[in-house]
Amino acid sequence: MTKDTDSREIVLDVLMEILEHSVYSHIILRQALNKYQYLDKAERSFITRTVEGTVEYLIQIDYVIDFFSSTKVKKMKPVIRSILRMSVYQILYMDRVPDSAVCNEAVKLAAKRKFVGLKGFVNGVLRNISRNKETLAWPDDSVRYSVPSWIVSMWNQDYGKETTNTVMASFLENSKTIVRLNSSKAEKDEILSSLRKQNVQVAESVISEDMVILEKFDYMEGLEAFQKGYIQVQDISSALVGEAADPKEGDFCIDVCGAPGGKSIHLADKLSGTGMVEVRDLTEYKVSLIQENIDRCGFDNIRAKVWDALVPDSDSVEKADIVLADLPCSGLGILGRKPDIKYRVKPENLDELASLQREILSVVQAYVKPGGKLIFSTCTIDKKENEENFAWFLENFPFQAVDLEDKFKDQFQIDSLKHGYMQLLPGIHPCDGFFIGVLQKKVE
Numbered sequence: 001m002t003k004d005t006d007s008r009e010i011v012l013d014v015l016m017e018i019l020e021h022s023v024y025s026h027i028i029l030r031q032a033l034n035k036y037q038y039l040d041k042a043e044r045s046f047i048t049r050t051v052e053g054t055v056e057y058l059i060q061i062d063y064v065i066d067f068f069s070s071t072k073v074k075k076m077k078p079v080i081r082s083i084l085r086m087s088v089y090q091i092l093y094m095d096r097v098p099d100s101a102v103c104n105e106a107v108k109l110a111a112k113r114k115f116v117g118l119k120g121f122v123n124g125v126l127r128n129i130s131r132n133k134e135t136l137a138w139p140d141d142s143v144r145y146s147v148p149s150w151i152v153s154m155w156n157q158d159y160g161k162e163t164t165n166t167v168m169a170s171f172l173e174n175s176k177t178i179v180r181l182n183s184s185k186a187e188k189d190e191i192l193s194s195l196r197k198q199n200v201q202v203a204e205s206v207i208s209e210d211m212v213i214l215e216k217f218d219y220m221e222g223l224e225a226f227q228k229g230y231i232q233v234q235d236i237s238s239a240l241v242g243e244a245a246d247p248k249e250g251d252f253c254i255d256v257c258g259a260p261g262g263k264s265i266h267l268a269d270k271l272s273g274t275g276m277v278e279v280r281d282l283t284e285y286k287v288s289l290i291q292e293n294i295d296r297c298g299f300d301n302i303r304a305k306v307w308d309a310l311v312p313d314s315d316s317v318e319k320a321d322i323v324l325a326d327l328p329c330s331g332l333g334i335l336g337r338k339p340d341i342k343y344r345v346k347p348e349n350l351d352e353l354a355s356l357q358r359e360i361l362s363v364v365q366a367y368v369k370p371g372g373k374l375i376f377s378t379c380t381i382d383k384k385e386n387e388e389n390f391a392w393f394l395e396n397f398p399f400q401a402v403d404l405e406d407k408f409k410d411q412f413q414i415d416s417l418k419h420g421y422m423q424l425l426p427g428i429h430p431c432d433g434f435f436i437g438v439l440q441k442k443v444e
């Protein structure tokens with residue numbers, strides 16, 4: 001087996017799991033990279049890029065295959081379908097691999113998987129696409145940006161075509177690895193020099209001095225700064241939730257949907273050893289993920305427990321200075337990081353999620369002390385789940401919106417800041433798509 005075929009077989013197996021058996025791409029890819037640790041850095045990055053790219057561009061890739069193949073993608077044998085999809089991605093988007101090599105490797109792979117009789121078909125379709133790739137034209141924005149058409153129509157209506165296209169284009173750009181510095185653990189200089197000592201390239205973010213972009217590293221888990229809890233992987237918009245919450249020394253915070261703990265760890269860091277953050281999530285497994293992060297960071301002012309946010313907790317009524325409700329959502333703001341979400345989410349899920357959020361908010365608002373804050377956030381850009389629920393909440397509970405303009409006006413020109421919330425849009429703003437709203441409980 002050549003090295004090339006080896007990595008291509010891994011790509012094929014991973015893609016089969018994602019595209020034929022609905023396994024989440026980030027989970028199966030991480031498992032595969034852990035399993036094949038003996039592969040060198042170039043092979044690992046080939047696997048990552050080919051898997052992620054094929055999933056990202058799936059709608060466009062299937063359009064191209066259907067255009068050039070007499071047998072349509074849907075009717076193909078799953079293995080052949082996956083071999084063609086990963087090969088078309090390489091032909092269209094990976095200049096480093098010559099098309100002839102892509103075709104040859106695809107044919108070898110088909111034979112290896114016992115489809116010797118389809119070698120000619122695979123070869124013919126791929127060579128045809130390779131010959132004609134310069135003439136390809138996209139029939140619409142759904143194919144151009146590989147986003148299901150119902151989502152494109154919804155965003156066109158909500159945000160207009162120009163903004164929608166900017167957002168969709170940004171999802172196709174390389175997602176950066178961003179970490180937040182736990183500044184209560186170590187000075188910024190110490191953290192940066194630990195990273196640089198391990199040859200990590202570090203770039204400062206324009207939004208916050210505690211956020212840095214990491215490049216040229218292999219394993220996050222292998223970094224000393226990570227092992228010592230100096231850094232937390234977190235996008236800028238996710239860290240803005242902690243900035244919006246703005247806990248004060250000694251505050252008691254409850255994070256009602258907290259796994260794996262990114263935002264709670266941020267609150268604990270901001271409290272610098274004072275106060276307490278109680279992080280909750282639905283299952284033992286989810287809470288174990290939070291606990292792993294707590295142990296790694298070594299903070300004493302944070303604890304995790306299993307609790308269903310839909311179940312009222314009478315012991316917590318009016319106990320919290322801050323309740324963080326980072327709610328389950330459609331995830332449409334992070335398609336750049338988790339592209340398979342766009343194929344999984346269905347229109348009816350948006351209604352279901354919006355009503356689940358209302359149920360959770362109705363329960364957990366009771367935990368906020370009079371004068372305390374409720375932070376409502378999601379990683380989606382769906383209005384139903386965000387602005388509409390924010391407005392609904394204000395109409396139904398004794399809270400007022402907190403003016404966020406002073407806090408964020410230097411970073412973002414967003415009109416709604418003065419009304420207590422911001423909708424961050426990738427490509428328009430330099431971060432993932434997030435909704436952040438801040439509400440204060442009225443004092444009777």
Ligand SMILES: C[S@@+](CC[C@H](N)C(=O)[O-])C[C@H]1O[C@@H](n2cnc3c(N)ncnc32)[C@H](O)[C@@H]1O
Pocket residue numbers: 238256257258259260261262263264280281282286307308309310326327328329
């Ligand atoms: C957006 S994620 C939270 C991310 C987390 N705040 C962070 O920054 O790392 C939403 C979480 O809500 C949890 N969840 C969903 N339904 C829940 C419920 N009824 N009670 C508690 N947690 C729930 C999910 O398990 C998931 O971990």
